[in-house]
Every structure is written in structure tokens, then in C-alpha cells.
Amino acid sequence: MGAEKITLSVIKADVGGWVGHSTCHPEMMALAREHVQKAVDRGFLIDGQVLNVGDDAELIMTHERGENDTEVHKFAWDTFMELTALAKKLKLYGAGQDMLADAFSGNVKGMGPGVAEMVFAERKSEPILIFMADKTSPGAWNLPLFRIFGDPFNTIGLVIDPNMHRGFRFRVLDVVEHKEWILSCPEDMYDLLVLVGATGRYVIENIYRKKDNEVAAAASSQRLGLIAGRYVGKDDPVMIVRCQSGFPAVGEALEPFAFPHLVEGWMRGSHHGPLMPCAFKDAIPSRFDGPPRVICAGYQLTDGKLLGPMDMFADVSFDECRKEANRVANYMRRHGPFEPHRLGLHEMEYTTMPQVMAFIFEKSAIPRRSDLEDQLKERYPHLRELRVVDPGIKDLDSIQKTVAREAAYYLEEITPKGASIGLSGGKTLYHLINYLEPERLTGLKLYPLTMTPILTMPGLTANALVGMMSTKYPDATAFILPSMPVDSKEEYEKRLTANPDLLKIYQDIWNAEIMVLGIGYLTGPLPGFRALASQELGLTAQDLAAKGVVGEINHTPIDANGEPLTDSQDPELAALTRRVIGVGALDLRERAAQADRYVVAVAGGLEKTEAIRACLKGRYFNVLITDAYVVEAILHGD
Numbered sequence: 001m002g003a004e005k006i007t008l009s010v011i012k013a014d015v016g017g018w019v020g021h022s023t024c025h026p027e028m029m030a031l032a033r034e035h036v037q038k039a040v041d042r043g044f045l046i047d048g049q050v051l052n053v054g055d056d057a058e059l060i061m062t063h064e065r066g067e068n069d070t071e072v073h074k075f076a077w078d079t080f081m082e083l084t085a086l087a088k089k090l091k092l093y094g095a096g097q098d099m100l101a102d103a104f105s106g107n108v109k110g111m112g113p114g115v116a117e118m119v120f121a122e123r124k125s126e127p128i129l130i131f132m133a134d135k136t137s138p139g140a141w142n143l144p145l146f147r148i149f150g151d152p153f154n155t156i157g158l159v160i161d162p163n164m165h166r167g168f169r170f171r172v173l174d175v176v177e178h179k180e181w182i183l184s185c186p187e188d189m190y191d192l193l194v195l196v197g198a199t200g201r202y203v204i205e206n207i208y209r210k211k212d213n214e215v216a217a218a219a220s221s222q223r224l225g226l227i228a229g230r231y232v233g234k235d236d237p238v239m240i241v242r243c244q245s246g247f248p249a250v251g252e253a254l255e256p257f258a259f260p261h262l263v264e265g266w267m268r269g270s271h272h273g274p275l276m277p278c279a280f281k282d283a284i285p286s287r288f289d290g291p292p293r294v295i296c297a298g299y300q301l302t303d304g305k306l307l308g309p310m311d312m313f314a315d316v317s318f319d320e321c322r323k324e325a326n327r328v329a330n331y332m333r334r335h336g337p338f339e340p341h342r343l344g345l346h347e348m349e350y351t352t353m354p355q356v357m358a359f360i361f362e363k364s365a366i367p368r369r370s371d372l373e374d375q376l377k378e379r380y381p382h383l384r385e386l387r388v389v390d391p392g393i394k395d396l397d398s399i400q401k402t403v404a405r406e407a408a409y410y411l412e413e414i415t416p417k418g419a420s421i422g423l424s425g426g427k428t429l430y431h432l433i434n435y436l437e438p439e440r441l442t443g444l445k446l447y448p449l450t451m452t453p454i455l456t457m458p459g460l461t462a463n464a465l466v467g468m469m470s471t472k473y474p475d476a477t478a479f480i481l482p483s484m485p486v487d488s489k490e491e492y493e494k495r496l497t498a499n500p501d502l503l504k505i506y507q508d509i510w511n512a513e514i515m516v517l518g519i520g521y522l523t524g525p526l527p528g529f530r531a532l533a534s535q536e537l538g539l540t541a542q543d544l545a546a547k548g549v550v551g552e553i554n555h556t557p558i559d560a561n562g563e564p565l566t567d568s569q570d571p572e573l574a575a576l577t578r579r580v581i582g583v584g585a586l587d588l589r590e591r592a593a594q595a596d597r598y599v600v601a602v603a604g605g606l607e608k609t610e611a612i613r614a615c616l617k618g619r620y621f622n623v624l625i626t627d628a629y630v631v632e633a634i635l636h637g638d
Helices: 026-041 072-088 140-148 189-196 224-228 249-260 315-335 353-363 371-377 396-414 425-437 462-473 489-496 500-510 528-537 541-546 573-579 583-594 606-618 627-638
Strands: 005-013 047-053 056-063 114-121 125-136 168-174 177-186 204-209 212-220 238-242 262-265 270-276 292-304 305-310 383-389 420-423 445-448 514-517 519-521 552-553 556-558 597-600 623-627
Touching: 005 125, 005 238, 026 047, 026 056, 047 125, 047 292, 047 305, 056 072, 056 125, 114 212, 114 238, 125 140, 125 249, 140 168, 140 189, 140 204, 140 212, 140 238, 140 249, 140 262, 168 189, 177 189, 189 204, 224 249, 249 292, 249 315, 270 315, 292 573, 292 627, 305 383, 371 383, 371 627, 383 396, 383 489, 383 627, 396 514, 396 623, 420 462, 425 462, 425 514, 425 597, 445 500, 489 500, 514 583, 519 528, 519 606, 528 541, 528 552, 528 573, 552 606, 556 573, 556 606, 583 597, 606 623, 606 627, 623 627
Parallel strands: 383 623, 420 445, 420 514, 514 597, 597 623
Antiparallel strands: 005 056, 005 114, 047 056, 125 238, 125 292, 168 177, 168 204, 204 212, 212 238, 262 270, 292 305, 519 552, 552 556
């Protein structure tokens, strides 16, 4: 398949147990395999297999349709519904218990079944491990995933393999408040452990290699009780891990399971017990409906075909772990209805967490507010993308850093090799550049979006940020515009005609594929236009506000209706705007309307609310990255 992307989807559901919650009936497994084989035969799937762990049926499928594909998820849903019908006919226990909706609605996530998916280009050799657990919850993967991808005492490749040495990024979900974080190891290791050590609330869903953002692992994160609002069964998670050649070796990925760590689940999903790695044939939990089990199916992917499965935990070297799991099970069972065997009544409450969370919010956490994203995008449909982070505290510096970190991740996602990027100035963009991963982006062409000659402006000019970003990417080509003693943009451009090479650079700025902008406001440190107004005419923030200015974008003053004040009847504003050199507001609006351009605004803090609101009305960008406080203020104020 070469460089073509393949999708590996593992979708599971408990649709009926035989006997009780012990295992799946052979007729159900046969029916599921028949459905999958027909899908392969007609070309809908490249390949597919069906396994089970305990009473969970697991559909393992390869295809080229991408993650969250409606047709693939509908196929899984329909298969599980037919298995449910058979389970009811056979009077199996808990028939259809994971099917929490009456009808399919486009995606099985949130409807009961567990899902782990990833998209990647198949390597020359593509070893894959698929872990499937029964009688436990998605948090069961937190400890092994941390050890596999963050613990050098488990994974020596983190120390000696140059392709892994930079570490991995962990995407962590708060399954209660539906927030997410991106935390990097090794630098955010302690912050990561604050979250993922609370396995009932925070779960690792994805892991990416920092070197190139290549997906390394994907895990299901569905919590049935939270979806249904009541206990309807265990969550029984699945997980995919890619191995070898820049990822942990197969043995490194299996090693954490040699320790039968305690997980929540077991009887009625209400107890802690040891996670026992076992062979396929032993995945029949029956003692107190447990203890929790995990199996591992090993595959080599060959042009999308699943060569396997290899029963990885059938290895006798896991016998001691199984013995230890039984000893731990005996110990835990002796507690009966007492904690720590039984889960605590207030397991989701962490009385000392707020202080620690405040530190993580400030330093490294990036929870998203999808509800606010949807509301603001509905209000401003011209936005191609909107990312709203929840910093947790209202300190401006912390908000700017959190917004900047999210923007850095976004820029890494959208920037292709050899892209041309234009930068405006400001503190938020300074933090953004600091958060970019060194050497991650290649072949860049970097341009300043403005070069207004301001003598008193702080050093975070567009030229300065272009130079700063070029030091992070040694193979980048950085273009700096010279300062000239001129009185207008027109005079500046006329002077450039004497130097055709410099003129060409100046003209290329307007064609940058990605433009990254800050948004200036009237109070606080002097942004570009305010600095120019102070330098040239001695105007204060109050003076500018009296003239109708509420903010600025790339040194262009904006009024409350989102219109640029470039043709103002005010003689002082007219004199100032003639001196602004760079991509003007109307140019930004034109480029933001083009489907092949990214015009990204990065700004946060309640102090900037009116300026951001005005720029939204002016449609000067098609991507906005900001914070929840600003968005709430805009929504309530419009």
C-alpha cells in the first residue's frame, strides 16, 4: 500500500454473556465472523477478524475510510444488533447491554460500544498489538501506557533509540467534564501522573511520537455508566499499540502487563482487582465475575491484511504474573464490602486537586471547551476552525501561555513541509514559538507580516519573531524587512523598487500559505498601532478610544463594528494608518475568505474581549484560538 493511509478500527460490545458474564456463545462468534468476512469479500473492508475476551465481542477491521467513518461504524452497529437478536433468542444474559441507543446516529461513540482507531501509513514492517480487557474500565490502560511510552525503566528505547529519545505526547481525557489535555513526556511527566493516576476520571486516549506526531497508540475511552446515567455493565476497553522501528519494541509494550496492577471493575464494576494477562483460551472470567482479564493479539500488517493473531500472553513467562494476580485477588476478596476492595463512594472527588490543577492549567494543560466552540462557530460561521481552551484561572499571562501552547500544536498539525508562514508580533506569538517542537517543521519560508518603523515598540516585532522561529528550524529560510525612514506605506514600496530581490520578498508576504496573527487591545503593554500613535502624535489609549478604536490587527486600528479605520475622517488616524507597512486588515479579510489559506488569530484574556469581538465581526481570520473566558463574554455580550 506504500504511503497510502490505512485505518485500523477495533470496535467492541457486550451484547450477551454465556454463562452469565463469562464468555461469548460460539454461535454469536460464528455470526460475527460471517458478517466480517462478507464485508471483506465485497471490498468494504480490506481485512477483518473477530475475537472475544470474556463476554465482549471484538471486531478488528482494516480499511481506508479514516477514523469515525459513518459506514464502518454503522457496519459495526448493525453487526452488534444482529448479535443482540441472536443473544435474545438464545436467552443469553445481558443481551444488548452495551447498545444504549435505539437507532444508529452516525457514530457508535457515545452509543455504548467501545472504539479504538488510528490512521497511519503502513511501514516496511508494521507490528501491531491489540489489547482487549474484560471486567474493567478504560483507566486500566493508564499505567501500562505510561510505562510503555514514558518510563525508561520499562522502555529502554526511550534512552537509546534516537527515534524515540525526544519522547511522546499523551492526549488525556477527563471523562466526567469532557475536557482534554495534551501533555508531553519527559518534560510534563509529573503533571501527566497527577491526572492519569486518577484512573476513574482521566484516561489516556491517544499517544503521538513528538518527533513527527506519528500516532503510536489509541485506546477506547467510553464510560458506560456516564453515558447511560446508571450502571449498565463494565466498560471493557480496547487498545492498539504500534511497535518497533521508532516505537517501543513488542517486548517493551508487553512488559508492563507482567505486573498485575489493580484496576476498577470486577464484580458489578464496583471493586478493585488485579488485571490478569491471560491466553485467549483463559479469557473466561468467572471467579466473582473476574478477576479482570486482558488478552493481547499480535499482528503483522501486510498491505492492510492482518497476519495473525498471535496469542501474546500465552507465553509461559507470564505464569508468575498470573500466580501473583491470584494471590492479590485472594487478598482483595478478604476485604469483602470494605474499601479498598470496594470502590469508594466519592471516588470522583479529589479534595486537594484544585491547587495542583491550577498549576497544571498554568504550565501545561490544554482542556478544550467544545460546547463554546460550537456556539461561537454558529455565531460566526466564516470560521474554518475554532479552538477554545479552558485555562482554569483568569491570570492573563497564564491564559496567553495556554492559548499559545494550543496554537503551537495546531500550527504543527496544519503546516506541510516547505510551507510559507507569515507572522505578526506580540507576546502571545512569542510564547507560541517557544512551545513549537524543535526540528518538527521542515523547509519553512518565514515572513514578517508587518514592518512599521516604531522606535519605542517592545522587541516582539514581526521581524524579531521571524528570526526567533528561524533559530528553532535551522533549515528554514527567514526573510526580514528593513526599516526605512519613510512617511507612508506607498513611499516604502517605492523605495523597494530599487532592489528587485527585496521587492520580491515583500510581495511574497501577501501570498503566505499560513498567516499567524496576534490581536492588540487598548490597555496594558503597547501593541503595534498604539506604540505608533504614541511615538508619532503622543496619543494615549484614551485618545484612541475616543476616536472609536477598540483594538488592532497587524497594526491596523479596528472599530467596534469590525471595520478598519484606514479611511478615517479623523486626520490623526489617517496620518497614522498611512504609515502602517504590511498586510492590511482588508488584505487579511480577502485572504481569510480563500479556501486554500490559513489566517490564524491567536489571542486570549478578558482584556482583549472587545478587540477579538471586533475582529470576528471584521472576518480578518478563518481560524481563532482563544480562551473560554473570552468566548463566554462574547456570547453573552452579542
